[in-house]
Amino acid sequence: MPLFIGLMSGTSLDGIDAALVRCGEGPVTLIDAIGLTMPEALRERLLSLCLGQTLSFAELARAEAAFCQLQAKAVAHLLVKSGTRPEAIAAIGSHGQTIEHAPYGHDSDNATAFTWQLDNPSLLAELTGCRVVADFRRRDLAAGGQAAPLAxxxxxxxxxxxxxxxxxxxxxxxxxxxxxxxxxxxxxxxxxxxxxxxxxxxxxxxxxxxxxxxxxxxxxxxxxxxxxxxxxxxxxxxxxxxxxxxxxxxxxxxxxxxxxxxxxxxxxxxxxxxxxxxxxxxxxxxxxxxxxxxxxxxxxxxxxxxxxxxxxxxxxxxxxxxLGLMHCEDVGWTPDWLEAGAFAWLAWRRLENLPGNLPSVTGASGPRILGGVYSA
Structure with missing residues (x-):
């Protein structure tokens, strides 16, 4: 079964989670995982972009590059920690950093729904030497869905x-x-x-x-x-x-x-x-x-x-x-790595040309194959 890496940085902006996951026939298996703390300067920069009303392209480019470099660092550390070669990775599933999520648009009669995750999958592929799958949410949005949640x-x-x-x-x-x-x-x-x-x-x-x-x-x-x-x-x-x-x-x-x-x-x-x-x-x-x-x-x-x-x-x-209580560990996962694991699994679904969304969850008009593929 092929190996995938999922990368997740959530709305808490506390760091990058990276999960090494085996996907394919049989159970989805967590092999290893690592978390990198978000540097304070980058965290403040990303927070300033959230809800920012006047932004320059230069600001966005600097934040995107710094974020992508942190993602690449997380991948490198995970590969070393797990003893895995980059060529053994079928793909990295990169969620990116959500800057704004507006599935109803902003308040206006002609509001346009949008969701924006800061990411640079081309640079991530270049830095890691791995194929990257990214931009998972917008296809569901294009199909009339909320683009979330995808997990x-x-x-x-x-x-x-x-x-x-x-x-x-x-x-x-x-x-x-x-x-x-x-x-x-x-x-x-x-x-x-x-x-x-x-x-x-x-x-x-x-x-x-x-x-x-x-x-x-x-x-x-x-x-x-x-x-x-x-x-x-x-x-x-x-x-x-x-x-x-x-x-x-x-x-x-x-x-x-x-x-x-x-x-x-x-x-x-x-x-x-x-x-x-x-x-x-x-x-x-x-x-x-x-x-x-x-x-x-x-x-x-x-x-x-x-x-x-x-x-x-x-x-x-x-x-x-x-409600009775059940722990993620009962099925071989820990609560910290589930979201990163989800994007490894979604990358596998993309390479297999399988839908990644659930219309009953997002409200999309039907199942859709999510994400774009960026070769190493």
């Missing part, structure tokens, strides 16, 4: 079980869920539920040292402001039926500021943001189960960086007490 097809390949419903919950910068039915012929449901680490990290960085609230300790020290939580949950996105996806374009610190009265203790806001994630996930689970008329045993499989946040997981379990 549910991979979740279905890894976690589907004929005896029970399973719910895969990715807690990255934003949260998305995948509802997997026991009936292999039933459609898979998946969509974004709202913010997860993006707002928690941003609020923490504003008031504390460090980019994230380790283990949710600061959130656990605060008290949920019920009135603030209600105001936040009034956001129309939470109540929109799927398919749906979102990002920093909707949920950012200015959005939060518009709901604050100005007297809140910072730790109480952090606790409320953690509860917002749990509450919006629970709302999403209700939407998905209602859409699928799901009944019977169901297990929750958390993944992504938020899967390590004990405070957040406790809030989720309290809101979803009827």
């Amino acid at each position: 549910p097809a991979f979740h279905a390949a890894l976690f589907s079980d004929p005896h029970e419903w399973r719910l895969v919950l990715n807690l990255g910068g934003f949260a998305n869920l995948t509802l997997l039915p026991p009936d292999a012929n039933a459609p898979v449901i998946g969509f974004d539920t709202g913010p997860a680490n993006a707002l928690l990290d941003a609020w923490h960085a504003r008031h504390r040292t460090g980019h994230y609230d380790a283990d949710g300790a600061w959130a656990a020290s605060g008290r949920v402001d019920a009135a603030l939580l209600d105001r936040l949950l009034d956001e129309p996105f939470f109540h929109r039926p799927p398919p749906k996806s979102t990002g920093r374009e909707v949920f950012h610190l200015d959005w939060l500021a518009g709901h604050l009265k100005g007297h809140e203790a910072p730790e109480d806001v952090q606790a409320t943001l953690a509860e917002l994630t749990a509450a919006s996930v629970a709302l999403g689970v209700e939407q998905a189960m209602r859409q699928q008329d799901a009944t019977g045993p169901m297990r929750l499989i958390p993944c992504g960086g938020g899967a390590h946040n004990r405070d957040l997981l406790g809030r989720l379990i309290r809101r979803l007490p009827d």
Whole structure:
């Protein structure tokens, strides 16, 4: 079975994840993985591009080149760590860095939907000596879909079980869920539920040292402001039926500021943001189960960086007490490498000329082969 490398940098902008994956006949297998921390200067540069209103092509080119060089460094480190030669890699699946995701366009009568991932697959192929598959999202968007989430097809390949419903919950910068039915012929449901680490990290960085609230300790020290939580949950996105996806374009610190009265203790806001994630996930689970008329045993499989946040997981379990808990490790994966693994798997699907999207998830008009191929 051929080897693929998946590269993922999520909306948290904390680093590059690289996963070495064996794809083909039989189970998709994680061979090795590595994470590289995002250099602070690059992180700040990328953050400034998100929602940037006036950007120069030179700024974009500099950020793109620096990001691509970090990706190439991650690939080189992974190859050395795993003892793998570059010529053994069938392809690298590169997600790129999402700068803006607007599946509904901006507010205007003639809004054009778009999604933009900063990437340079030609340069990545040159630097690594490996074939690259990139630009996965825009074909789904062109077919009328949301272009996100794309991981549910991979979740279905890894976690589907004929005896029970399973719910895969990715807690990255934003949260998305995948509802997997026991009936292999039933459609898979998946969509974004709202913010997860993006707002928690941003609020923490504003008031504390460090980019994230380790283990949710600061959130656990605060008290949920019920009135603030209600105001936040009034956001129309939470109540929109799927398919749906979102990002920093909707949920950012200015959005939060518009709901604050100005007297809140910072730790109480952090606790409320953690509860917002749990509450919006629970709302999403209700939407998905209602859409699928799901009944019977169901297990929750958390993944992504938020899967390590004990405070957040406790809030989720309290809101979803009827769900059993299952760990990614039970099928040979860890929660940190699932998204990178998904783009390795999507690269394999592209080379096999197999569809990579699920219309039941994204709302596209049909299955589509995703990604462009860039030769080494």
